[in-house]
Amino acid sequence: MNDPRETLLANRRSNEASAQRPQSPRAHILFAFAVALALYTAWHVREELVLLYVSALFAVVLMPVVRIITNLRIGRWSPGRGMAILLLLIVVAGAATLFFAFALPPVIRDLHEFVGELPTRGPQLLDRIRKLPFAQRVDVSSLNAKLQDFASNFATYLFYSIKNWAGSLAKIVTGIILTIYFMLEGETAYRWILSFFPLEQRQRLDTTLAKAEVRMGKWLFGQGLLMLTLGVCSTITYSLLHIRYAYALGVLTGLLNIIPIAGALISICLAILVAAIDSWGHVLGVAIFYAIYSQVETSFLTPRIMRTSVDLAGLAVIVALLLGSALAGIVGAMVAVPTAVLVAVLLNEYAVKPDAVIAQPGSTN
Template sequence: MRQEHALSKLISDPPQSDSYDLEPAAPAKQPEATRIAVRGHILFTFVILLLLALAWKLTKELEILYVSALFAVVLMPIVNSISKLQIRGRHPSRPVSILILLVGVILAFTLFFTFGLPPVLRDLREFTTELPQRIPAVVAKLKRIPMADHIGIESVAQRTEGALSATAGYLFTSLPAWLSHMFDILTALFLCVYFMLEGEYAYHFFLSLFSREHRPRLNQTLLKADVKMSKWLLGQGLLMLILGVASIVVFGILHVRYFLLLGVLMGLFNIIPVAGGIFTILLAALVAALDSWTKMAGVLIFYAIYLNIENGFLIPRIMRSSVNLMGLTILVSLLIGTALAGIVGALVAVPTAALITVLLEEYVVQKA
């Protein structure tokens, strides 16, 4: 009886021991979780491929969108400066400030296309026509220099003539093609205005895609990149304008042929460090040499003086130490931007390089 009682108690109240596994169903759940994870990875990969295909299909539209957003970021400091002005005791609102900026830009472009562009195109047409006829005169002058025959003056002149003629012809013939994209330019202009009006909402939505602990660091990094892009673009534009105006004035005083065209090229190519200045000053010196060695010497002396003024006075005060893009970075970004998107790519190449540089310095570069 005692044995039967002990056996029934053992069955009804089993001993609590670690040898018993009371949850045998846990391993059975693992395959189901694995299947869910695999399906999630497949779906994520499919979505990424679909987005890449959509981006490839909408390359042009994304390009316009990116250019508009970038220029809105660069122009916002100007809008903020205008909004701080007092007009009849009131500060203009953001829409009014944007309107004032647009009116100023449209007025500047109107003056340029009305008074500035026609003389430049006339000089470009004459330069393209007269260059093949004047190269032999320059070669004859250069042959008088000692040891000129040993460096192949004629072959160098022929190659230079072909390169300059091809460049000038491309600039002249491709201008109508650039102007044919007026619809894209207007679209980018309207998008830029909307970004300046409502860009803060889009920016906060972009930050909301990241976790809360990562948002402050990303926000500070993007604000730093914004300052760097704006200062570089505005500063470089001012340096290009100064060099272009100074070149036009000096070349005009020296009575250099096509001085308007050469001054514009001097300003435009100043965006390319070292190489742009060397190319344009050699071109200006060659054109001046078509008339006399005195004009050529005047052009070279002017550029030498300006280069010292720019490096010693203008760049330290315009660019400041906060804008420290290396010349190699600028050159590589211009090459890549031009190869990917032509003129538009060249316009946004350096600001994009500034953005990438700030992101790399913050998240990739290992600081000691």
């Protein structure tokens, strides 16, 4: 009768020999074709993959809020995950309703006034630019012609862009539905993906991704607070300066701030352009406001709201924005920072090595 230990040892040797056995060229060729087919398929469905990634990312970011709701206690009753997601949707829908009922009408009024005055206000702005010293080298007449052409054909541009708006709206609705499903069933999918990793590595990866989830959830709260702060301050400042379309510019400034750095710069440049229609004093006022606010945000708000939670260097944020916008436009820029947080956590865990202790010359151990 054979010894079980000898049988086990023989099986182990056989497995090691089969593992060390070189694979045939046919296996390498099939693997290369499989990789090429996967890349080809991913390229053709890249928009759908981006939508899935963004939905999953927002689900991860919103899960801390869902957990806070599930921890609430009303007597003996506590909401489950489905009820917590429903309550979150009700709160978001209520906030959107309040926004559309109270904040949107002044914005629509300002936009309607802007469109109506564009054919006359545009040439006035160009006349002011023409009087500047550096404008002598600029072909202002061609700019004036293009502006008048845009103003006269604005309705046509608007009509042709309805199709794009409808497609964007459909993607937004699809993204919301996918985000809800990821929040409901994402845990099952997450455990299924973890099952592909060896058991000894699974716990480490799970802990690392949990750290990333916490930091990404703090990013959403911090970014929302920064958006609200900049939007309110901008609206108040534009109103006090009597700048045209103050409500529209203030809301746009707050919303675009979801794109770090670039969003605020775009909205402030637009505000300066609108202020230049009336007077250079308004331009100076907007510039002073943004200079003061940027200093306050950089030295006070960002360190206390974002840097302590997200813990990303400014250079990392800028690089992430450049790569995100190059890969997926505005959507890529929106999710660039939380993606950078995820990459940073994974690199810190698996790639970054601690500094070795270097012995000083002449020192004894």
